[in-house]
Every structure is written in structure tokens, then in C-alpha cells.
Amino acid sequence: MxxxxxxxxxxxxxxxxxxxxxxxxxxxxxxxxxxxxxxxxxxxxxxxxxxxxxxxxxxxxxxxxxxxxxxxxxxxxxxxxxxxxxxxxxxxxxxxxxxxxxxxxxxxxxxxxxxxxxxxxxxxxxxxxxxxxxxxxxxxxxxxxxxxxxxxxxxxxxxLSGEKQFDYVNPRNREVQIEMEQAFSAHLKAIGAYLPPIFKNLRFQDENFKTEASVIIPVRNREKTIAEAIRSVLSQQTNFNFNILVVDNHSTDETTSIIKKMAQKRPQIIHIIPPRADLGIGGCWTHAIMDERCGRFAIQLDSDDLYINNHILQRIVDTFRNCQCAMVIGSYQMVNFKLEEIPPGIIDHKEWTPDNGRNNALRINGLGAPRAFYTPLLRQIRIPNVSYGEDYATALAISREYQIARIYEPLYLCRRWDGNSDADLNIQRVNANNFYKDKIRTIEILARKQLKMGNEKKRF
Structure with a gap:
């Protein structure tokens, strides 16, 4: 030989x-x-x-x-x-x-x-x-x-790296993705980390929430976009009360003064400047959800994005109520700074299925947006204090035991512009991001194996 x-x-x-x-x-x-x-x-x-x-x-x-x-x-x-x-x-x-x-x-x-x-x-x-x-x-x-x-x-x-990252949601690749999902599901079963579509029941309790929903906007140095983002929330029409928790992560441009002026005119806007200076996006989120003013449902909006119409909050809260789920994930439309649609257009993650979505989510690099959470559960799990992958880690942790509902129509406009943090990354940054998400998957696979072993022990 x-x-x-x-x-x-x-x-x-x-x-x-x-x-x-x-x-x-x-x-x-x-x-x-x-x-x-x-x-x-x-x-x-x-x-x-x-x-x-x-x-x-x-x-x-x-x-x-x-x-x-x-x-x-x-x-x-x-x-x-x-x-x-x-x-x-x-x-x-x-x-x-x-x-x-x-x-x-x-x-x-x-x-x-x-x-x-x-x-x-x-x-x-x-x-x-x-x-x-x-x-x-x-x-x-x-x-x-x-x-x-x-x-x-x-x-x-x-x-650019920001263009490549959406290849897996391209409808032209759907046939390929179906096969990849089949191979991956078989792998999870082989290593004892596959979860069947059995979920914990979740019934919203009558907690003493003064506010039904809170839109959480972490922000740092977004003087060009923060006012528009806040106004897109203020325009929402709902049959419940809501507020906006803007977590100003020690901005050094005019962002702070813009938020302060808007908050003085509208009491719905709660301007939060954390006492700590070591918070990433995830840390800002956790700081907001632990605030007593946070509502029963915590709904995401990035500081440079906009809700697509004035019925988004109502749609999300109605979905929580109808599905009795722990998390709702919507879809979004990619646009430039002028709000003109750019490729790949609508990101809807239709690869998600109720039966296998939480397994297949380990194979791909994201679950979609905007994200909304049932606050009491999120306060238990909390969000990693990082500025990349924090949403992915949290969604995987929730999906381990609870149902996630999806909305496949676009709910907000996601701006892709030079100021975006992930529009064009060098290979070192791409590698660092991918390594961290792989680590999240490692943690989640180990957790699911532990969960399955624990469930097996309960049976005997």
C-alpha cells in the first residue's frame, strides 16, 4: 500500500x-x-x-x-x-x-x-x-x-462579509439546505443531542406588570438613526400600554442629547445610562429586562432600524397570546440608508419548521429578527454580555425546552450601511465571530445531551 x-x-x-x-x-x-x-x-x-x-x-x-x-x-x-x-x-x-x-x-x-x-x-x-x-x-x-x-x-x-452571511436563506439554495438539514438531524441523533418536538407548557401568569410590552433599544453613537428608530416605536397603534427602554451605552456623540430631549417630551421613553462601562449589547439587554419598568414582553429594535408599519407591536403581542410561546421571531427587509431594498431582500428564515426548527437552528448562523421574549423567562436565562451572537445563544437556550413562534412577513427595515458593525469584516473578525458561535453550539449540544440523559433517568 x-x-x-x-x-x-x-x-x-x-x-x-x-x-x-x-x-x-x-x-x-x-x-x-x-x-x-x-x-x-x-x-x-x-x-x-x-x-x-x-x-x-x-x-x-x-x-x-x-x-x-x-x-x-x-x-x-x-x-x-x-x-x-x-x-x-x-x-x-x-x-x-x-x-x-x-x-x-x-x-x-x-x-x-x-x-x-x-x-x-x-x-x-x-x-x-x-x-x-x-x-x-x-x-x-x-x-x-x-x-x-x-x-x-x-x-x-x-x-463583502455582510453579503455572504445570508446565503443559507436564499430560496435558490433551498434544495441544498433540505439535504443539509437531513444530514445534520441524523448527526444530532447519533450523538444524543436531538430534541423531538415536545415542549414545556407555558401559561402567562398574572404577574404584576404595569406595562404589557417594552421595546428595548441598546444604542451607542447612533446620532444619525436613533431618533427615527424611536419615532417608529412611538407611531405604534396598540390596545395595550407599552414603553421604550433606550439603553444608552455611554455614547460619545450627540446620541445622548437626542434621546434626552425626546424623553423629556414623551414619558413612554425611558432613557437608561448603565452605571457600568463594560456592557456589550447583551449586557445592555439584561440591564433593561431586569429593570422594574420592563413590560411583560420585551421586544427588540436595533438603533439603526425601523418598524415597517404601525401595527408591529400589536402583531407580536397577539402572537404571544395566541401561541402561548416563550419567544416570537419575525422577518425583516434589507435596505440601504435611503430605505431602498437591497439584496438579499427579505430575510424570513422559512427553513424553520415547528417540528425540527430548534434542531436545525444549531446548523445555521442565526434565527432571524426582530426577536421578542416573555420577560419572566428571559430574566431567568439572561443574555450573554457580548456584542455578537448574544441573541443566537439566548434563542437556542429558550428553544431547548420552549416553543418559538415565527412571523414570516417582514416586521422591520434593517439598514445595511457603512456604519453597520458587520457590513464588511476582515477575516480575523469573521473568524472570531464564527468561533464564538461554534462555542455557543458546543455549549448547547452539551446542554441538550444533559437534558436528554436527565429525561431518560426520569423514565426509569
Missing amino acids: SNISCIISRMEKGDQTASYIHFEQTATLKQIVASVDSQYVFFYTKHPSPRPGEYAQQRFLQLAQATGAVMLYSDYYTEQNGQPVAHPTIDYQLGSVRDDFDFGSILLFRTDILKKVVSDMDSDYQFAALYDLRLRLSREGLIFRIPEFLYSEKEFDTR
Whole structure:
């Protein structure tokens, strides 16, 4: 048996392409693996094929033998305008279950484990075979990142990070996403973290809330947009009383004076400046919901966004009442600063289903917005004191035991402009965000496994 083989995304004879290899198809993957007779095999998953650095293959092999890993990947360079640009990856962990996890385009597999896993694959996927493969491999052993730049690949997707993040909700990708969900649900069942559609009953008690609903707006340095955001709340028409808790996180521009002037004229506006200076967006939220003036339902609005009409609060509260749910998540429309629609348009997360939404939510990078919570439950869970992923972590924690209701019509206008914090992030920031969300998933998977084990013990 030879030591190593390479399978590339395109095989060539002279100047003509002989065939394409579709790693995403189960049948093709089985055919490929059956032909491998070496200890290790490389998959080059991108066309044109990446260009390995000097002694890169030897380094992959050296670390495969040293670690015993079943799959290895590395940092790499992207070629942009003829120049190499460093593209670090992130470490794989239990919660690294996104189907768009960035491994780069060179993967090394241990053949004996690869053959075993592929022979057990019983689904005939057209799009999810490679995803299914690495989920199965993660149950067999170590998936190891080499923190060295071992090759270069051409970068053709030059969109901003803020544009790429919505690919999974594109209706054109729906067929792909259905297969990814099937593979992921099977993975959760295999590791004991799948939750069937059984939820705790939630009945709203007659707590002594003076206010039925509160709109919570954390804000820092949004002098261009905060007044419009507040006015969009004040315009709401409801059959209940509501207020606005604006948590001013020590703004240094004119934001503070704008809020102060508006609050002097409208008692519904409660201007809160936290005594602490170490709060992220999540910390501002927790500070607001723990305030005695917070209403029975806490409803989100970002400081640079607007409700799409004057019936949004009524729609959300009615949904709480009708569904007896712990959380309501709506949809939104992407617009520019002039409020003109921009791609991808409406973000509605229709991939969510009542039966499997809380499982599939672990696979994707978000659950949608605007978000609204039943305040007594939110006060128990609280929100992580971070400024990215805090909403995702909280929604997952709620979904572990409680039902979440969805509204698929857009409820607010989400402005995408240069001042947005996530409009265009560098690779280091993208990696930091993705690593944190993977950590959230790790925590949630562990919590769900504990929950299932606890439920099993109660049965016996």
C-alpha cells in the first residue's frame, strides 16, 4: 500500500477536462473512496486546484501521523490581485457543525477510517455528501487544524462579509439546505443531542406588570438613526400600554442629547445610562429586562432600524397570546440608508419548521429578527454580555425546552450601511465571530445531551 493519494476536484488529460468530481454526491464519494489504496488521501475540493506550498503535503502527512487525526486541514493564502493574502482558519470543536465551516480546499483523510465511514453512509445525497462525511468523521476521531499556511487558492467570491452571511436563506439554495438539514438531524441523533418536538407548557401568569410590552433599544453613537428608530416605536397603534427602554451605552456623540430631549417630551421613553462601562449589547439587554419598568414582553429594535408599519407591536403581542410561546421571531427587509431594498431582500428564515426548527437552528448562523421574549423567562436565562451572537445563544437556550413562534412577513427595515458593525469584516473578525458561535453550539449540544440523559433517568 502506498503512503498517500490525491483526489482533485478536476482531472485533466492534456488540455481537455476528462471529468469533474462532485464530492457533494454520495454515489461519487463512494466510488472515489473505493479506489483509494493508500494510507492517506488528499481531497482538493476547489477548481482550479489549490497550489500547495513547498513540502506542504509532507507537513500534512507528518502531522497526521503525529496526531492520529482522521481529518486534517490548514490555514492558507488566497490569491487576490496577484498577491497572497493570509487566510487563517479556526479550530474545529464539538459545535463546529455549520455546513459552511471554512476548511479551505485541501483536506487530508486517514483512509481506513474514511473507508469505514463512507461504507456506512446510507443516504443518497446530491449536495450534502461531503458535509455528511465530516460530521460522521467527527464522531470517529480528531479533526485537526494545522495553524500554518500550507497552500494558496484563488478567491473568486469577492463579496463583502455582510453579503455572504445570508446565503443559507436564499430560496435558490433551498434544495441544498433540505439535504443539509437531513444530514445534520441524523448527526444530532447519533450523538444524543436531538430534541423531538415536545415542549414545556407555558401559561402567562398574572404577574404584576404595569406595562404589557417594552421595546428595548441598546444604542451607542447612533446620532444619525436613533431618533427615527424611536419615532417608529412611538407611531405604534396598540390596545395595550407599552414603553421604550433606550439603553444608552455611554455614547460619545450627540446620541445622548437626542434621546434626552425626546424623553423629556414623551414619558413612554425611558432613557437608561448603565452605571457600568463594560456592557456589550447583551449586557445592555439584561440591564433593561431586569429593570422594574420592563413590560411583560420585551421586544427588540436595533438603533439603526425601523418598524415597517404601525401595527408591529400589536402583531407580536397577539402572537404571544395566541401561541402561548416563550419567544416570537419575525422577518425583516434589507435596505440601504435611503430605505431602498437591497439584496438579499427579505430575510424570513422559512427553513424553520415547528417540528425540527430548534434542531436545525444549531446548523445555521442565526434565527432571524426582530426577536421578542416573555420577560419572566428571559430574566431567568439572561443574555450573554457580548456584542455578537448574544441573541443566537439566548434563542437556542429558550428553544431547548420552549416553543418559538415565527412571523414570516417582514416586521422591520434593517439598514445595511457603512456604519453597520458587520457590513464588511476582515477575516480575523469573521473568524472570531464564527468561533464564538461554534462555542455557543458546543455549549448547547452539551446542554441538550444533559437534558436528554436527565429525561431518560426520569423514565426509569
